[in-house]
Amino acid sequence: MTTDAVVVGSGPGGAAAAEVLVRAGWTVTIVEKGRNHLLDPTAPEHLLGHFSNDEVKFFHRHFLGPDPLIEPRTFRAGPADGEHSLVGEVNSIPSTVGGGGVHADGKVPRFRQEDFALRTTFGPVDGAWVEDWPLRYDELEPYYAEAERLIGVAGDDSANPFAAWRSGPYPMPPGAPMYGATLSAEAARRVGLHPYAAPTAANSIPYDGRPACNNCGFCAFFGCPIHAKGDPVAMLQRALASGRAELLAETFAARIVTRGRRATGVEVVAADGTTSVIGAKSVVVAGGAVETPRLLLLSGLDHPVLGRNLMVHFQTIAFGVMDHDLHAERGRAVTHVHDDAVLVDEAARQAARRAGLPWVRGGLVEHGGPALPVAEAKRYPWGPKHKSLMRSSPMRKRLWAFTMQGEDLAQPTNRVDLDPSVRDARGLPVARLTYAPHRHELVASAHHRRALVEVFAEMGAVGVGVVTSPGVPGELGWEGPSSAAPQSHHVMGTARMGTDPRTSVVDGFGRLHGLDNVVVADSSVFVTSAGYGPTLTLVALALRAASALAGSSDPLQGGAVE
Amino acid sequence: MPVWLTDAEYRTLSAACARLIPTDETPGASDGGAADYIDGLLGAFSVDPPRIWAGGPTSGRHGGARGFEGFLTLGRLEELAWRMRIEGSDGHPERQFNGPVTGWQQRYRDGLASLGSDFAQVEGAEQDERLRSAGDFTALVYEHCCEAMYGAPEYGGNRDGVGWDAIGYAGDVQPRGWTDTEVSSP
Numbered sequence: 001m002t003t004d005a006v007v008v009g010s011g012p013g014g015a016a017a018a019e020v021l022v023r024a025g026w027t028v029t030i031v032e033k034g035r036n037h038l039l040d041p042t043a044p045e046h047l048l049g050h051f052s053n054d055e056v057k058f059f060h061r062h063f064l065g066p067d068p069l070i071e072p073r074t075f076r077a078g079p080a081d082g083e084h085s086l087v088g089e090v091n092s093i094p095s096t097v098g099g100g101g102v103h104a105d106g107k108v109p110r111f112r113q114e115d116f117a118l119r120t121t122f123g124p125v126d127g128a129w130v131e132d133w134p135l136r137y138d139e140l141e142p143y144y145a146e147a148e149r150l151i152g153v154a155g156d157d158s159a160n161p162f163a164a165w166r167s168g169p170y171p172m173p174p175g176a177p178m179y180g181a182t183l184s185a186e187a188a189r190r191v192g193l194h195p196y197a198a199p200t201a202a203n204s205i206p207y208d209g210r211p212a213c214n215n216c217g218f219c220a221f222f223g224c225p226i227h228a229k230g231d232p233v234a235m236l237q238r239a240l241a242s243g244r245a246e247l248l249a250e251t252f253a254a255r256i257v258t259r260g261r262r263a264t265g266v267e268v269v270a271a272d273g274t275t276s277v278i279g280a281k282s283v284v285v286a287g288g289a290v291e292t293p294r295l296l297l298l299s300g301l302d303h304p305v306l307g308r309n310l311m312v313h314f315q316t317i318a319f320g321v322m323d324h325d326l327h328a329e330r331g332r333a334v335t336h337v338h339d340d341a342v343l344v345d346e347a348a349r350q351a352a353r354r355a356g357l358p359w360v361r362g363g364l365v366e367h368g369g370p371a372l373p374v375a376e377a378k379r380y381p382w383g384p385k386h387k388s389l390m391r392s393s394p395m396r397k398r399l400w401a402f403t404m405q406g407e408d409l410a411q412p413t414n415r416v417d418l419d420p421s422v423r424d425a426r427g428l429p430v431a432r433l434t435y436a437p438h439r440h441e442l443v444a445s446a447h448h449r450r451a452l453v454e455v456f457a458e459m460g461a462v463g464v465g466v467v468t469s470p471g472v473p474g475e476l477g478w479e480g481p482s483s484a485a486p487q488s489h490h491v492m493g494t495a496r497m498g499t500d501p502r503t504s505v506v507d508g509f510g511r512l513h514g515l516d517n518v519v520v521a522d523s524s525v526f527v528t529s530a531g532y533g534p535t536l537t538l539v540a541l542a543l544r545a546a547s548a549l550a551g552s553s554d555p556l557q558g559g560a561v562e
Numbered sequence: 563m564p565v566w567l568t569d570a571e572y573r574t575l576s577a578a579c580a581r582l583i584p585t586d587e588t589p590g591a592s593d594g595g596a597a598d599y600i601d602g603l604l605g606a607f608s609v610d611p612p613r614i615w616a617g618g619p620t621s622g623r624h625g626g627a628r629g630f631e632g633f634l635t636l637g638r639l640e641e642l643a644w645r646m647r648i649e650g651s652d653g654h655p656e657r658q659f660n661g662p663v664t665g666w667q668q669r670y671r672d673g674l675a676s677l678g679s680d681f682a683q684v685e686g687a688e689q690d691e692r693l694r695s696a697g698d699f700t701a702l703v704y705e706h707c708c709e710a711m712y713g714a715p716e717y718g719g720n721r722d723g724v725g726w727d728a729i730g731y732a733g734d735v736q737p738r739g740w741t742d743t744e745v746s747s748p
Contacts, residue, residue: 035637050634052618053734056713063615067643072660087660176742214739225619225736250637271638324748329731331745373731377708382582382700383690387590390712390729397730423659425639 002279003029003246005549006266007286008253008295011099013522014286015232016150016539017546018239021284024550028245029278030236031268033291034065034095036249037223038102038233044240047233051102051223055374058222064103065095070425073290074432075485078413083420083432085481090433091312093288093489097249098223100288100489101151101231101535105220105333106201108153108230108536109364110144112164112342113137115530122344122359128409128438129309133527134499134508137164143540151230151539154204159196162339174335175204175213180326180400181336184367187458188338193451195338195367201230201535202332208234217371219333252426256283256299256518263518269426282549286521286542289491293416293524294431296495296505296512303514306505307417309410310433311493311529312486313363314441315469316404318452320461325397328369336367341404341448342531351447360440362448363405363531370396400459402452405490406445407531409438416494435486437470490534495524510545519545564597566605566667567674572597574674575703577682581689582704583711588728591707599710599719600703604667606648611635614644616716623723624738630716666702673699 004026007014018028037050057063065071073091074084093100114121116133124130145167155170157163174197177185185195202213202224213228227233239245250271257265257277265279285292293307341362352360370376376396380389392398414436418429449466456464467476471483498504501513506525512518521542523534530537564572579591579600591597606612615634620626636644642657650665651657676699677692678684684692693700710719712726714734720726726733 035640037634049619049629050615050617052616052620052630053736054616054618054630054714056709056717057615060709060713061614062643065640067640069646069663070639070643176745179746179748182746214737215742215745216735216739218734250639273638330740373712373726373729374708377712378705382693382704382707384584384586386583387586387588387728391588393729425642425656425659427659 002265002281003027004280005029005282005284006031006278006280007284008266009099009286009288009291009522010097010232010236010247011286011288011522012101012151012232012535012539013542014099014284015101015235015239016147016542017284017286017519017521018245019150019235020543020546021550022239022242022244024552026244026550028239029280030245030247031251031253031266031278032097032247032249033252034097034249036097036247038097039237041240041247044237047227051225053216053218053222053225055372059372060374064223066092068092071095071430072422072424073430074419074422076432076434077436077481077484078434081481084422086485087422090485091290091487091489091491093491097247098231098233098236102223103221104231104535106229107198107334107337107366107533108148108151108201109199109337109532110164111137111530111532111537112162115528118528125358125409125438125440128411128440130409131498131527134497140540140544141165141167143543144536146543147536147539150235151201151232152203152207152210152234153199153201153230155199156197160339161194162343170199172204172207175200175202175332176215176335178328178331178335180328180369181367183326183459184400184402184455185336188455190458191451191454193338193340193455195336198334198337198366200332200335203228210234213332215331217329217331217333253287253295254298254426254428256295256515258299258515261514261516263515282517282519284519284521284546284549288522289494289524290416290431290433292520292522293494294418297418298428301512301514303505305496305503307494308412308415309493309496310414310416310435310491311408311410311526312435312488313490313529313531314406314408314437314445315488316362316406316445316449316452316466317401317468318449318456318464318466319399319401320456320459321394321463322398322400322460323462326369326400327397328400329371333371334366334368338365340451341365348447351443355439355443357440357443360444360447361407361531362444363407364533365452366403366405367400368403369400372396394463402455404445404448404452405488405531405533406441406448408529409440410493410496410528411438433485435470436484442472490529492523492526492529492534495520496527497525498527509548510541519549521545564601565608567601567670570679571671571674572601574677574679574681575600575670577689578677578693578703579707581686581693582700582707589724591711593721594711594725595719595721596707596710599717600670600706602718603706604648604670607645612644613717616714620736621714621716621734623733624735626737630714669699669702673703
């Protein structure tokens, strides 16, 4: 069979690309290695109803995949660790129809103008590969606006004094603020920070045929039972409803088949284990910043930068224990954030200078609390104290946290490659992550955590601590070498975009320099990590890349699907 | 009647769970049926579909249908993963692509034996001492006890919601959810 485009991956990037291509009249085959728990591909208005408020299923039994026994990944901090120091679950983003959009808690900020011109704005940093992007915020803005409309974003366009310019308001007003966030936002304001209602892909009003969120609290790590969350469900439904798209779940893309500088199709392994080739005029790769380079490497693509510059967000998690219940299980997981740590102000410059760095940047700080009792219980000791700890609940009911998604500078030594010995259940080499933070991240974390601890003092916290992910030896939370593996699900940079084919893998429209009809439509193409979650930016880039592939610069090209 | 464990193993496991999450002024693992949760997990493949993933989107506890009770089917690779996890590689070549895997069934069989056939009869202090000696196995049982106590009752533990009631937790709340006032007020 032959299709206009095979889209590899059904997450936010692949779904966005599929919707644009279908609008342009293309036929599209979406292949997704994970299970389909989302919708009936032949009657996409029918949702399967598998998502639920079930901690055991989602959080402890790998419901959204990938199962680390079937598709392990490996990790090492550096070559000194040997082939790998950890095998199993490493930085996994869901392997399921809808991809990372299904488990995300739906915080979808835009990047700022300087994020696309980091080298020009702040200058190089020794040991890191700081570059400008081959496009500017102003070029991406219309696609940001379209991405917000397509997935449905609630927010207040006047609330963040540091926001980049926008061409219009958010599609929806913000939803109900969480009680704990009202306390932390007030305290943050008192110490001079600027918290605001988080731009959130969860419906605050009925939107696009989907209901308003009813605050059940099962956002992060869960699929939304009522589809009020802006996961890719709406984009997939529209693409499939056109009749020009098909969705093949449990179908693993094993290799892009090429002839000369062109792809001719994708070799896939179907649910029953049989292998075939889907012929295609174009291929869109949207497997995420770990599986995309893995597929390109399995396809024999040879490029010195492919897989390199893996970026995560260096997470600094300041937590405070209060003397009263904050009921963080009610509401949208995170309703407030602040951007102050993204700015390079005089204090940040001084902290950088003291450390011998030209500058440091932190990232978006999320205000939120834990909500899951099984996860809490596993952290307490067994025995007579267990029940009293669960009732007083210092690590759930009374805990609040600030999570800073710190900018992670690109380093060529941080990379994804194929593990030399570990295989998946199909017998193929798995992705190996080699990662260690740059000193920039450590200095930024040490500097910006002080303000977060100050907010907790202002809130009246009875206990305060700070941990990081990845962990740092000697600091709180370090439990040996496995702590060196970053927990952030924000992965970026492994097929970076640029104008020079020698120093970048794809061009400014996501097209592989080496294969004219293959486009990467996920966060692999990021040049910098910024201090913001990658989803909205990768969707905007996917819309732009797919529009270019279809021969149009208009993200609304073709209008609504008939 | 236990699904997978022998009666003797079930008694030992029940006694172990009761020490890990004891009953105090609120119910503990014995009251919550933690041993049934674990036995059901070890014997998950004795029913079809296996009792791995409860259905959705609602349980019926806050309105809606009792969807959790209908367990979901596993895909081909998911069944392979869960058989590896529960039964181990057990000589099957297709389960050994990264080497042999010891399953939970074997770990429980060996671990419960290591606690001693008299475990349920000895004093609590002696039981605690044996559990501490069993290190990794005890850690596994404790993880499963936590899932049993504070997970959805459809998995066989948290009987009548006693685990959630004890800690003032509502559990699954769809389709009711929380009102905006409940979200924003103390």
